[in-house]
Each structure stands twice: as C-alpha cells, then as structure tokens.
Amino acid sequence: MYQQALKEGALTIYGSMDADQFAVLQNAFSSQYPGITVNYVSLNPPQAYTRITSELQAQNYSADLMLSSTPTLYTMELQGYIQKYVSPEASAFPSIALDPLNGTTPMMELSIGWWYDSNLVSSSQVPTTFAGLSAAQYKGQIELNDPTTGSTYTQYWAALAGILGNSTVLNFLQTLETNTSPTVISAFASCANDVASGTHAFCLGGFMQDAAPDIQGGAALKYLPMPNLPIMVETSNLGIIAHAKDPAAAKLFVDFASSPIGQLTIGNINVRTPVSRTVNATWSEVNVINHFAPGATLAYFPSVSIAQNSQAWGALFKSMGY
Amino acid sequence: MRKLPLPSLPALILGIGVGALGIFIVYPIIFTLFGSFWSSRPGFPGHFTWNNYLSAFGQGGVAGLVVNTILFSLGSSVMGIAVGLLLSIVTVRTNTPFRRSLFYLPFFPLAFPVFIANLAWVYLFSQRVGLVNIALGDLGLSTSTFNIYSWPGMIWAGGMALVPISYITIAAALRNMDSSLEDASRMSGAGIGSTLRNVTVPLAIPAILSAFILDFTIAAGVFETPTMIGIPARISVFLSSIYYNVDSIVPPNYAIASADSSLILVIALILVFAYNRSLRSSRRYEVVSGKGYSSGVLPLGRWRFVSLAGILAYLVVGLFLPFVTMVMLSLVPVWLPYDLFGHMGLGNFQYVFSNTSGMVPTIVNSAISSVFAATIITFVSLSLVFVARRTKVRGRGLLEALGMLPIAIPALVIGFGLLWAFLTIGREIYGTLAVMVIALSLAFIPQGMRSLSGGVIQVQMELQEASSVFGAGTMATMRRIFLPILRPSLVVTWLYVFIAAFTSVAPVVLLSTAHTGLFAVFLWSLWSSGEIPQFAAGGMVLFAIVWSLILALVFVQRRLERTRVYRPEVRS
Incomplete structure (x- = not known):
C-alpha cells in the first residue's frame, strides 16, 4: 500500500x-x-x-x-x-x-465532563444534585456548548437522557434554562477554558483534552462530580x-x-x-x-439511533429555549 | 456598401460592463432567491416550494430576527453616529489643541478587523475576567459591572466598529460647512452649546442621516459580532442565523438560511434605496457657496482641554485598550487574568508560524486573491465611474446602479449566493482561488467606485473638452488626461480594496476549501475551534500586515501628491 x-x-x-x-x-x-x-x-x-x-x-x-x-x-x-x-x-x-x-x-x-471554578465555588459548596445546580443562585454562572446543532453536544445530552432517563435530563435542562439562563457558546473547546479563566463558575460538558492543560497550567478548574453522572466518552x-x-x-x-x-x-x-x-x-x-477526574465512571456514546435522530433532538432542545 | 457605424468606446464599455456586471452581480442574487424556493440543498435535485419560508417563519423565528436585527442595527448606528459626531465637531469645528494632528486618529480603528476587535471587547468586558471589570473590582466596584454578552455589549461592539465610518462622513460635511452662520449665532449672544445645538448640528443633519442609514445597512449585514457576542448572549439576528444554519449545525439547514438571506436582501435593498434618497435630499441643505466662504472654528475656552481629553479617551478605549488586550492574549496559553504575566511566552506565535498551523499558505492565498480583486475592482470601477460621470451614453445610470448594488447585499449573503451558484452551475471553478477573487470583487466593488468617483469628478471638464478639440479619442483622453491625474486616487483605491479584501471573512468563509483557505478564514476557524490565544497571535500578525499596508498607503499617497502633475501633455 x-x-x-x-x-x-x-x-x-x-x-x-x-x-x-x-x-x-x-x-x-x-x-x-x-x-x-x-x-x-x-x-x-x-x-x-x-x-x-x-x-x-x-x-x-x-x-x-x-x-x-x-x-x-x-x-x-x-x-x-x-x-x-x-x-x-x-x-x-x-x-x-x-x-x-x-x-x-x-x-x-474524547471524554466530556462537567467542570467548576474552585475560586468561584468552594469545594464544600459545590452542588451535588441536578436541582442544586439548576438553582437560581447560579444565574449567569453556567456555560454549556450549544445543544441544538445536531453535532456532539446534541448527541451528548440525548445519550445522557438514555442513561439517566428522559425526564431527568429534560427536566434538568428546562429548569436550568428557566432559572439560570446559561451562556450557550458555539466555539468548540471554549467551555472548559472559559471556566478556567473564571468567566463562568460551571461548564456542563467540556472536553478533557481542553480542561487538562488548564489544570496543569495552574487554573482553578476542577472536575464536578455529580452522583450517577458519568464522564461521557x-x-x-x-x-x-x-x-x-x-x-x-x-x-x-x-x-x-x-x-x-x-x-x-x-x-x-x-x-x-x-x-x-x-x-x-x-x-x-x-x-x-x-x-x-478520580472516581468517575465512563459511558460511551453516541448510538446510531441517536445520530439518526440528532436533528429532532436539536429541535427539542431549541424548543426549550436553547 | 454602407458600413454600420462602430460603437463608441464609452458605449462599448457600457455594453460590456452591463453584461459582465449583470452576470456577476445578479448571479448570486438570483441563486439566493432561487435557493429560498428550492426544496433541496445546493446543487441537488428538488422542486420549487414555499416551505423554506414557512420553516423560517416557524422554527426559524423570523419575527424575532427582524426585531433583533433592527434593535442591533439601530443601537449600533446611534452609538456610532453619536461618538462620530462628537469626534467630528471636536476635530473640525472647535479650537481643541492639536486638532489638526488628531483629525486622522479616529480613522485608525478601521485597521482593526471587526472579528479581532470583538475578541478584544470580550476580554475587556467579560464578567469577572475582563480587564476593565477587574480594574473596577480593584476600585471597589463589582467585577460584573460590564457584561459583554448582553444587548449593551453587542451594541457596544457593533457601535465602536461604526464610529470611524460615521466620522468619515460627518467630518467631511462639517469641514465643508461655512462658519458664517455659527459666527452670526455667536455674535447674537448664543453660547457654544447653543450654537452647536441650534446651528452646527442642524446643518449637519443630512450628513448625519446619510451616515445613519449607511451605518444601519452595515450593521444589519455584519455577521461576526452577532456570532461572537450575540450567540452567547442568546441574541440572534439575520446574519448570525444564516451563518449558524450553514456552518454550525449538522446537517446544515439550507432552507432556513436561504429564506433568511432573501429576506435580509430585501430589507437591505430598501435601506440602500433610502440612503440614495437621503443623499439627494441633502442638496437642500447646501451652505457652501463660492463667495464669502469661511471655515473658522468655535472657540471653546477652557473647555477645549475637556474636548481634548474626550478625543484621547476615545483613542484609549477604541484603539489602545483593544490592542494591548490582544497583545496580552496572544502571549498566554490560557487567559488567567489574575496571573497573566506568570505564563507569558511566544508559544502561540511559534505555533501560528509553524508549518503545521497552515497559516503561511493562507497568507499567500489571501495576498494573491486580494491582488487580483483589488486590480479588477480598480479597473472596473474606473471604467464604470468614467462612463457614468463623464459621458452622456444612454443607460449609464444603470451601469452605476449595478456597480453599487452589492452594497445592499451583506457580504455573507454574497458568499452564500455564490455557494449556491457554483454548486448548481459553474462547479468547475468551485475550489479554486477564482471563486475567492469573484466573491471579494463583488463584495468590494461599491467601495472601489465610491473611492474613485470623487477623483473622477474633480478632473475639470475643460481638460476633457480640450483633449477632444485636439482630436484625441476616448482612449487617448483616458491615457493622457485621466490616468496621470487620477494616479493617486487609483493607488489609494487599490490599496484600500486590497486591505478590505485581505481582512475580510464574510464573503469567503462559506467558500473556503483545503487549497483555497484565506488568512482571515484561517483565523475565524481558530476562533470557532476555541483556539483563542492562537487566534489572538494570528490576529496580531494580521494587524502587523494591515498596518504595514496602511503605512505604505500613506507613503505612496504623499509621494504621489508631491509628484502630481496637473498639466497633461496634449500633442497637436
């Protein structure tokens, strides 16, 4: 060859x-x-x-x-x-x-996890439930990648819905949107970097390869461990x-x-x-x-059926206000 | 046998010009409109349908896009006009110290391409980590005082980009204004404020109105600011919606993008029509006559130092702070605002200049495309302006209108229209630099015509008539009269278009391929991939290139002005 x-x-x-x-x-x-x-x-x-x-x-x-x-x-x-x-x-x-x-x-x-800035939220005050994280006190402090594009982040949330249950994930996203108006970004790789800089307190879905160099460089960026929430690979x-x-x-x-x-x-x-x-x-x-991310569990995504339905998932997230 | 008369050169230029321009300018417009009624993606079999518009009005949220586009354009224009007017009054109509030297400084931010300036605003005014917010925090105020990802933030970024454009238009009008009316106002006992309010500003209203409509049209056609700042702030306008639907989602939603493009096209055409009407009505306000013309200035007394501080403050905020922010961002691996100096290095520059980044070939591609685009535009613009302004050929108005038509089309829509066009008819040249040259030429031909028309008008008719009396034809008149006199204008136009083409993302971002990547698109890709410090380093390279060209422009212009000859040789 x-x-x-x-x-x-x-x-x-x-x-x-x-x-x-x-x-x-x-x-x-x-x-x-x-x-x-x-x-x-x-x-x-x-x-x-x-x-x-x-x-x-x-x-x-x-x-x-x-x-x-x-x-x-x-x-x-x-x-x-x-x-x-x-x-x-x-x-x-x-x-x-x-x-x-x-x-x-x-x-x-490629591993996707949730991250927080330990300068803005101390380890002892880190929310440990979806309800806690989507509380109004975090309004303007949460960033996530655009879940409506049909690409990685649409399929990420769709896959999470398959693991945690549709109602859990959809209710969380809706409450998050209503209570905190998260910043939705379109530039890939910026989510973890922005939290490392201190722009936002939480990144819900940042690539490990983007977060890790920031942590190595001294940023106050930490893995956000949520019960039952796997690192999605x-x-x-x-x-x-x-x-x-x-x-x-x-x-x-x-x-x-x-x-x-x-x-x-x-x-x-x-x-x-x-x-x-x-x-x-x-x-x-x-x-x-x-x-x-010590102690994290892993789950692989996406499935072919999620890829086939990515547009419908994207439209669903859009209808929720994203 | 009787010979048919040959067409005169102007008529020939007119015929060829209308034909060529008609094809190239109407081509993407037709395909944009065609795409908005086509059921499939570009180049694929389909049928005519209304569904694209139904989708755009339904899931695309056209009503919201219209409102947001108007709010963004209005807010940005008002801000651009307000600052531009103040700067114009200070530098032109008052005795502010150093005003002659300061006159050209408000033009400088033009050298900051919009998408690079946007990044600087983000790192100046982001909550908690923006340098301005951090400084305010040190003063005991909130570090969240400003939030760039908001309506005010987006309008700030849009408005600051429009200040130099407003300034150019308004300052030119104020410069030509007869000061006798202001003198009369002062002698009647009115104060400075009252004179400015009741005389100076009202006289500048036509210029302000023209600048406003121009600003509004430009703001409605910008996609970089709404994409970089608007999308994180959850604010969508037409242009960010078009870009989002073509280049940010999988698979692209060409239906909504095409319908949005057609709608913004119609809106922009209406705006340009209004702009032309405002230019015509401005003649009613003419106050410069051949006799008794006086261009004095208003004495500000001690307030002149306040006005000096104001203009310096604008330069600090509009130029110095963004530049310093970009320099700092380009030197760090990640933005850690409380520890910036601990991590500084040249790694980002090493990366962008390395073979692996692919930057250098894109600079070469940009240089080639921009040279061709600038040359084509200069040549075509000269021909069009000459025929339109210096001949009496029937239909010359149509030629000029065709040439100016692209000013109504947002550059991103030109690129999108060409994408439709080249994927439907003309696939052979898709993926070649010729596509980029066509896109850039279409996007900037109105600027070429605007730049040259002043020079052509200034050449006295007597010279043209004398040439004709001595038997010179159109070509000889052009070669011996117009070209020597217009040489400075031609050079300036060429360089101006070259810079605009070199730094432009919008017309080419959807047309770029592996072998035709341009520098600005390369930088845009770095931003969209989240490689922000590397983007900043590349932005500094672009900045250095643009500034070198501007210095060259100033040098060439001065040199040509020194050697300009107004006495063309006319041989008998």
Whole structure:
C-alpha cells in the first residue's frame, strides 16, 4: 500500500484536532512513511461537514480523510459521504469503541465532563444534585456548548437522557434554562477554558483534552462530580471521504494511526487518550481519569439511533429555549 | 456598401460592463432567491416550494430576527453616529489643541478587523475576567459591572466598529460647512452649546442621516459580532442565523438560511434605496457657496482641554485598550487574568508560524486573491465611474446602479449566493482561488467606485473638452488626461480594496476549501475551534500586515501628491 500511496504523494485531512497536536502524529507518520505530504486543515465538525459535502457536490475532491468525533461522522456515513474502511489494526480495540456502522476507524477517545471554578465555588459548596445546580443562585454562572446543532453536544445530552432517563435530563435542562439562563457558546473547546479563566463558575460538558492543560497550567478548574453522572466518552474516528483522490495514502494513514506505534504516539500527546488498551501511553484512559477526574465512571456514546435522530433532538432542545 | 457605424468606446464599455456586471452581480442574487424556493440543498435535485419560508417563519423565528436585527442595527448606528459626531465637531469645528494632528486618529480603528476587535471587547468586558471589570473590582466596584454578552455589549461592539465610518462622513460635511452662520449665532449672544445645538448640528443633519442609514445597512449585514457576542448572549439576528444554519449545525439547514438571506436582501435593498434618497435630499441643505466662504472654528475656552481629553479617551478605549488586550492574549496559553504575566511566552506565535498551523499558505492565498480583486475592482470601477460621470451614453445610470448594488447585499449573503451558484452551475471553478477573487470583487466593488468617483469628478471638464478639440479619442483622453491625474486616487483605491479584501471573512468563509483557505478564514476557524490565544497571535500578525499596508498607503499617497502633475501633455 505504501508504494501506491507514494504514487499519490499527498493526503489532505480535515480534522477537529488542534493542528499542533495533530502535527505530532503527522511527524511520526512521515518518519515511517517518507514521501507523502500530509496537508491538515483544522475545522470543527460542522464546518468540516459543510465543506466536504460542498466539495463532493462540486466534484472538487480536496479532502481525503475526515478526523472527527463520531456524532458528525456517523451522520456523514449514514448519508453516504464516507467510503467504508476499517483498519485491520482496529481488531485490537475494545468492541465498545468500534464504529457500529463499520465504516470508520477510531483513533482516540474524547471524554466530556462537567467542570467548576474552585475560586468561584468552594469545594464544600459545590452542588451535588441536578436541582442544586439548576438553582437560581447560579444565574449567569453556567456555560454549556450549544445543544441544538445536531453535532456532539446534541448527541451528548440525548445519550445522557438514555442513561439517566428522559425526564431527568429534560427536566434538568428546562429548569436550568428557566432559572439560570446559561451562556450557550458555539466555539468548540471554549467551555472548559472559559471556566478556567473564571468567566463562568460551571461548564456542563467540556472536553478533557481542553480542561487538562488548564489544570496543569495552574487554573482553578476542577472536575464536578455529580452522583450517577458519568464522564461521557466518544471516539474521534478517521473516515475516508467518498471519491477521495488519494485513497491509498488515506488508508495508510488510518492504518498507521490505529497501529500500536500510532496509538502510543497519540497517547503521549498532552492530553490525548488512545483507543487501544494495550499500549503503555502516558495518557491512557485509566491514567487520565485517575489524574483529572478520580472516581468517575465512563459511558460511551453516541448510538446510531441517536445520530439518526440528532436533528429532532436539536429541535427539542431549541424548543426549550436553547 | 454602407458600413454600420462602430460603437463608441464609452458605449462599448457600457455594453460590456452591463453584461459582465449583470452576470456577476445578479448571479448570486438570483441563486439566493432561487435557493429560498428550492426544496433541496445546493446543487441537488428538488422542486420549487414555499416551505423554506414557512420553516423560517416557524422554527426559524423570523419575527424575532427582524426585531433583533433592527434593535442591533439601530443601537449600533446611534452609538456610532453619536461618538462620530462628537469626534467630528471636536476635530473640525472647535479650537481643541492639536486638532489638526488628531483629525486622522479616529480613522485608525478601521485597521482593526471587526472579528479581532470583538475578541478584544470580550476580554475587556467579560464578567469577572475582563480587564476593565477587574480594574473596577480593584476600585471597589463589582467585577460584573460590564457584561459583554448582553444587548449593551453587542451594541457596544457593533457601535465602536461604526464610529470611524460615521466620522468619515460627518467630518467631511462639517469641514465643508461655512462658519458664517455659527459666527452670526455667536455674535447674537448664543453660547457654544447653543450654537452647536441650534446651528452646527442642524446643518449637519443630512450628513448625519446619510451616515445613519449607511451605518444601519452595515450593521444589519455584519455577521461576526452577532456570532461572537450575540450567540452567547442568546441574541440572534439575520446574519448570525444564516451563518449558524450553514456552518454550525449538522446537517446544515439550507432552507432556513436561504429564506433568511432573501429576506435580509430585501430589507437591505430598501435601506440602500433610502440612503440614495437621503443623499439627494441633502442638496437642500447646501451652505457652501463660492463667495464669502469661511471655515473658522468655535472657540471653546477652557473647555477645549475637556474636548481634548474626550478625543484621547476615545483613542484609549477604541484603539489602545483593544490592542494591548490582544497583545496580552496572544502571549498566554490560557487567559488567567489574575496571573497573566506568570505564563507569558511566544508559544502561540511559534505555533501560528509553524508549518503545521497552515497559516503561511493562507497568507499567500489571501495576498494573491486580494491582488487580483483589488486590480479588477480598480479597473472596473474606473471604467464604470468614467462612463457614468463623464459621458452622456444612454443607460449609464444603470451601469452605476449595478456597480453599487452589492452594497445592499451583506457580504455573507454574497458568499452564500455564490455557494449556491457554483454548486448548481459553474462547479468547475468551485475550489479554486477564482471563486475567492469573484466573491471579494463583488463584495468590494461599491467601495472601489465610491473611492474613485470623487477623483473622477474633480478632473475639470475643460481638460476633457480640450483633449477632444485636439482630436484625441476616448482612449487617448483616458491615457493622457485621466490616468496621470487620477494616479493617486487609483493607488489609494487599490490599496484600500486590497486591505478590505485581505481582512475580510464574510464573503469567503462559506467558500473556503483545503487549497483555497484565506488568512482571515484561517483565523475565524481558530476562533470557532476555541483556539483563542492562537487566534489572538494570528490576529496580531494580521494587524502587523494591515498596518504595514496602511503605512505604505500613506507613503505612496504623499509621494504621489508631491509628484502630481496637473498639466497633461496634449500633442497637436
């Protein structure tokens, strides 16, 4: 495959991982497979979706690979924008992390937790129930990502509803909206960072990889443990775009990223979690949880049915005032 | 055999111009309207339907968007006008110290692209962590005194962006105003305040009205402020709704975005019509005559130091504080406002300049696209303005109106219309820089025409007539008369359009691909991905480039003015 990929010579990836972090993996790939230029464009999943679907419609096939969290990628798979390819290396991954549609390959795990600023709320006063957190005293102090977009955060709340019960989650969101008017942001990754800065006291749904560097940097950001509320884990997968110009290079990259070397490389990026449980990486799932959210339980999302109904979930959250 | 007469050059320019402009300007408008009645996404099979409008009026909440758009545009315009008027009066009509030197300073915030200034406002006026709020907290006030994510915050950001535009319009009018009426008021015993209230401001009303409608149109067409500040504040306007429905949700809701685009298009066209009417009615207020013209100033006495403090305060708040905030943000890995200096470093700059960030290729793409756009606009604008203002060819008014039409179309809607257009007809060039050049050219052609029309009008008709008497044709007159005289205007127009195109997100954000990414879109992606300090570092790079260009503009303008020749050679 390498020889075929060499003939192609290049590879374009649209991805939601920060470019500086992706560069570590890119450099490791280039060391092992010299002669293939990797062009990485950092875009959040909705932006990547719009661009890729427009390019396909125009038959201008720029992107070969999409690296995205599964909520967006499953939607694209269901709509036929992804050509099915699962790396043989993925057979070593835990089955719960695998793509149920069997069309993409998981590359890393993304954990979403709730966070608070310990300068604004002392540990002893941290609310421990949904009712406590949605009380009017926290008006203007809560931030969350837009749950109406159909992407990760729509499917996050939908998945939570499946775990905690529809009424629990919907009542909480409605009460939260009524009592606290939470700030809803559209910029990905800002939620945990904003709470680390002190803009808001609580972030309901911030990525671990965004929160962890802030904590390491001395921010008063802490994991908010709520009874029965798991840390929700989604995977970030690699999907080969339909009509990719460089399919061999794309497959080679997918194979590399899911190989033990690729997984170890990912797991040593601060703070990125590999899917593989067999590599001895600095930021394996266990290490990350023990370090930043001790005692937290984990639950994987999304399911295919949630991805299929993401628009309806988004509309529901919108009707609640979000 | 009798030969058919060849068309004159102006008629030829008119014909080609109307044809080309008609295609390029009407093309995205038609596709925006088409999309609003099409049942499917761009380029896909579908059928005509009313459902997009029903969706927009239903789940899209058009009524709320209309109200919010009007409130935001009105609030921003009023603020822009109020500050712009005060600054204009201080620098033009009073004896404030250093007023001649200070005259150009209110233009400087124009060099701050809106989306970069917005970020600075966020980190100045956020509750608890904004630098202004922290300073107020140190003074014993609440650290939540200001909240940028609110109606006042959004209007502040929108209004501050409009101050330089209001200032340009109003200051120009005040500069040309005859001061004899003010002198008469003063001699009749009226005080400074009374003279300003009863004479100066009423005389400036046409300029204020023009500036207001222009500001309103611009504010209604801005998407960056409503997206960056409005969405967290739960305030949606038309433009943020369009952007949200195309670029923030999965899958995009083209139905609502298209219906919203068509509705804002209609509203903006009405506003531009009103603007043109206000310009015509302004002639009734003309007070500059050829005789007895006097441009004195109002003596403020001790108050002149207060007015000086006022203008300096504006510069501190409007320019210095945002700039310093952006510098600080660009130097930290995360905004920890109580410990900023402990974490400062150049990591964000190392990142944006590294190969992996992909910034440098986007700067190259932006430079190429902007060079082409500026060149096309300068050439086309000159041709259009020349034909419209210096010939009597029938239909010239149509040509000028077509050229000015894009001012009514929000830049984001131009981009969205082109997306529809190129995904339906013209797929071959989608994903090439040509698309970016077209989008930028369409978005900024009115600015090119406005910039050049003053210069063309100032060339005396006698020169043109003398050239004609000596037998020179249109091309010769253009080459020997107009081009030498207009050289400074052409250079300034070219640089002005280049800067506008280089820093612009709205017309190109929906058209960008892996190989055609532009610098401003790269920065926008950093913001939307939450990489805020890196965005700030990139913003400083953009700021440095823009300032270099502005300095070049000033240098070139001065040099050309020194060497300007008003005596064109006319050979017999």
